[in-house]
Amino acid sequence: xxxxxxxxxxxxxxxxxxxxxxxxxxxxxxxxxxxxxxxxxxxxxxxxxxxxxxxxxxxxxxxxxxxxxxxxxxxxxxxxxxxxxxxxxxxxxxxxxxxxxxxxxxxxxxxxxxxxxxxxxxxxxxxxxxxxxxxxxxxxxxxxxxxxxxxxxxxxxxxxxxxxxxxxxxxxxxxxxxxxxxxxxxxxxxxxxxxxxxxxxxxxxxxxxxxxxxxxxxxxxxxxxxxxxxxxxxxxxxxxxxxxxxxxxxxxxxxxxxxxxxxxxxxxxxxxxxxxxxxxxxxxxxxxxxxxxxxxxxxxxxxxxxxxxxxxxxxxxxxxxxxxxxxxxxxxxxxxxxxxxxx
Amino acid sequence: xxxxxxxxxxxxxxxxxxxxxxxxxxxxxxxxxxxxxxxxxxxxxxxxxxxxxxxxxxxxxxxxxxxxxxxxxxxxxxxxxxxxxxxxxxxxxxxxxxxxxxxxxxxxxxxxxxxxxxxxxxxxxxxxxxxxxxxxxxxxxxxxxxxxxxxxxxxxxxxxxxxxxxxxxxxxxxxxxxxxxxxxxxxxxxxxxxxxxxxxxxxxxxx
Numbered sequence: 001x002x003x004x005x006x007x008x009x010x011x012x013x014x015x016x017x018x019x020x021x022x023x024x025x026x027x028x029x030x031x032x033x034x035x036x037x038x039x040x041x042x043x044x045x046x047x048x049x050x051x052x053x054x055x056x057x058x059x060x061x062x063x064x065x066x067x068x069x070x071x072x073x074x075x076x077x078x079x080x081x082x083x084x085x086x087x088x089x090x091x092x093x094x095x096x097x098x099x100x101x102x103x104x105x106x107x108x109x110x111x112x113x114x115x116x117x118x119x120x121x122x123x124x125x126x127x128x129x130x131x132x133x134x135x136x137x138x139x140x141x142x143x144x145x146x147x148x149x150x151x152x153x154x155x156x157x158x159x160x161x162x163x164x165x166x167x168x169x170x171x172x173x174x175x176x177x178x179x180x181x182x183x184x185x186x187x188x189x190x191x192x193x194x195x196x197x198x199x200x201x202x203x204x205x206x207x208x209x210x211x212x213x214x215x216x217x218x219x220x221x222x223x224x225x226x227x228x229x230x231x232x233x234x235x236x237x238x239x240x241x242x243x244x245x246x247x248x249x250x251x252x253x254x255x256x257x258x259x260x261x262x263x264x265x266x267x268x269x270x271x272x273x274x275x276x277x278x279x280x281x282x283x284x285x286x287x288x289x290x291x292x293x294x295x296x297x298x299x300x301x302x303x304x305x306x307x308x309x310x311x312x313x314x315x316x317x318x319x320x321x322x323x324x325x326x327x328x329x330x331x332x333x334x335x336x337x338x339x340x341x342x343x
Numbered sequence: 344x345x346x347x348x349x350x351x352x353x354x355x356x357x358x359x360x361x362x363x364x365x366x367x368x369x370x371x372x373x374x375x376x377x378x379x380x381x382x383x384x385x386x387x388x389x390x391x392x393x394x395x396x397x398x399x400x401x402x403x404x405x406x407x408x409x410x411x412x413x414x415x416x417x418x419x420x421x422x423x424x425x426x427x428x429x430x431x432x433x434x435x436x437x438x439x440x441x442x443x444x445x446x447x448x449x450x451x452x453x454x455x456x457x458x459x460x461x462x463x464x465x466x467x468x469x470x471x472x473x474x475x476x477x478x479x480x481x482x483x484x485x486x487x488x489x490x491x492x493x494x495x496x497x498x499x500x501x502x503x504x505x506x507x508x509x510x511x512x513x514x515x516x517x518x519x520x521x522x523x524x525x526x527x528x529x530x531x532x533x534x535x536x537x538x539x540x541x542x543x544x545x546x547x548x549x550x
Contacts, residue, residue, distance in 0.1 A: 042398075045397075045398045045401050045402055046394040046395070046397055046398045046401075047394075047397070048397055048398075048400070048401040048406060048407055048408045048409075049401075049407070049408060049409050050407060050409040050411070053411070305391060305394065305395070306391070308394045309387075309390040309391050309393065309394040310387065310390055310391075325378075
């Protein structure tokens with residue numbers, strides 16, 4: 001299947017990509033911050049509480065208050081910590097999360113109007129880097145993001161941190177397998193690793209969505225996505241009741257905030273991948289982008305909803321679920337998909 | 344369920360119900376069957392529905408639990424034991440305290456200090472009355488023992504102040520004379536019960 005998008009659109013310039021990168025950074029950081037507000041509100045409503053109410057109308061400015069607090073806090077590095085690694089670990093988490101977003105289509109293409117000086121007429125693409133191996137790149141980047149919690153936990157000279165780092169290793173490494181295998185079946189059907197091709201393959205309405213052909217892969221990908229973004233049934237890395245804050249125990253201020261932004265950016269990435277690969281992605285036109293926003297919003301809400309509803313599982317249950325249940329199902333799914341495609 | 348069942352500490356005689364949990368599987372196939380059954384039972388979705396239902400109830404049916412405390416307060420029981428109030432007689436406006444000193448005597452944390460003297464009508468007058476709220480444990484004995492219902496527990500539970508002595512003087516606790524019509528009769532320990540009239544019996548004057 002040929003990638004046809006590039007041919008009938010204006011040329012993508014370096015300036016356009018730069019603007020796109022800045023837009024992604026600014027908007028996703030803001031959404032990640034705003035996500036904390038939404039998470040607190042939704043969790044509160046599900047427990048019949050009000051959530052943040054006092055900063056601004058309905059607590060909307062809580063984000064600003066939290067931001068000011070995070071930015072102005074003292075940057076503490078523990079005495080026996082490996083200072084260099086301790087300080088770059090949160091940057092790894094945040095950076096890989098945003099690098100992964102480079103290959104994901106977020107927001108529609110647009111051309112900056114001519115009347116704006118200097119940048120007028122520049123075409124800003126929907127994907128900062130339209131790679132033909134987009135999915136592979138995104139999954140690879142999210143996988144390398146595990147170095148953030150791993151190095152953070154190991155460098156901070158704290159036992160809870162060490163346990164958190166160990167759990168990071170077992171959880172992320174094992175669920176990476178399920179993510180890859182579960183998304184392999186849709187890749188086989190579409191025959192491409194590009195998000196644009198996935199979108200085009202499902203452009204004929206709800207009936208052509210890949211979720212109907214690959215329901216098992218969808219469920220598996222969702223479960224593995226929860227594990228990879230460190231969300232509730234699998235948030236063993238910083239399970240408060242067991243390991244204080246896990247890998248983030250010794251972190252404070254903006255470095256802790258970077259872990260948070262990275263986690264929320266990863267949530268958005270996983271939501272976008274799930275929406276594009278299984279739920280049809282975006283359709284053409286301006287309103288078409290609203291559909292993917294709704295889909296991504298649904299997955300984001302699902303993550304909060306699940307956090308409000310379900311208990312954590314133990315590390316041994318996590319491993320059991322991954323290696324003994326999910327991975328065999330994923331392999332069988334791939335094999336059956338292959339047989340169906342051959343016949 | 345009656346209180347008697349809770350007070351029965353003889354293990355084995357209680358009427359317990361055993362939940363039917365089935366047998367724990369031992370063979371591999373049975374374990375597998377259990378996993379499959381539990382996987383497709385949909386209990387996870389029941390859990391999701393429970394939280395969604397609570398959210399709908401809270402948002403649209405007014406079942407939000409949160410009380411925005413400084414702005415709204417929950418009603419408290421009339422028997423609530425907060426900072427003491429000194430009541431006045433409704434007819435004369437004079438304070439009810441007769442200076443008997445029972446509250447000072449019964450106070451188990453020794454926090455009530457009082458001094459009395461005779462006034463010009465040869466009536467006992469309270470010249471000094473303080474409660475040390477650093478020591479008071481709000482047990483309610485003083486209100487219970489008071490024969491005149493003069494010292495009672497009021498509803499003022501917000502007792503943060505600049506000075507520990509802020510609430511503790513007789514004048515602080517006494518009902519202000521201009522708010523006498525707002526004075527609430529105490530219903531807690533030592534108060535007359537609601538059916539007190541029915542309990543009154545004729546004094547046997549025969550002996």
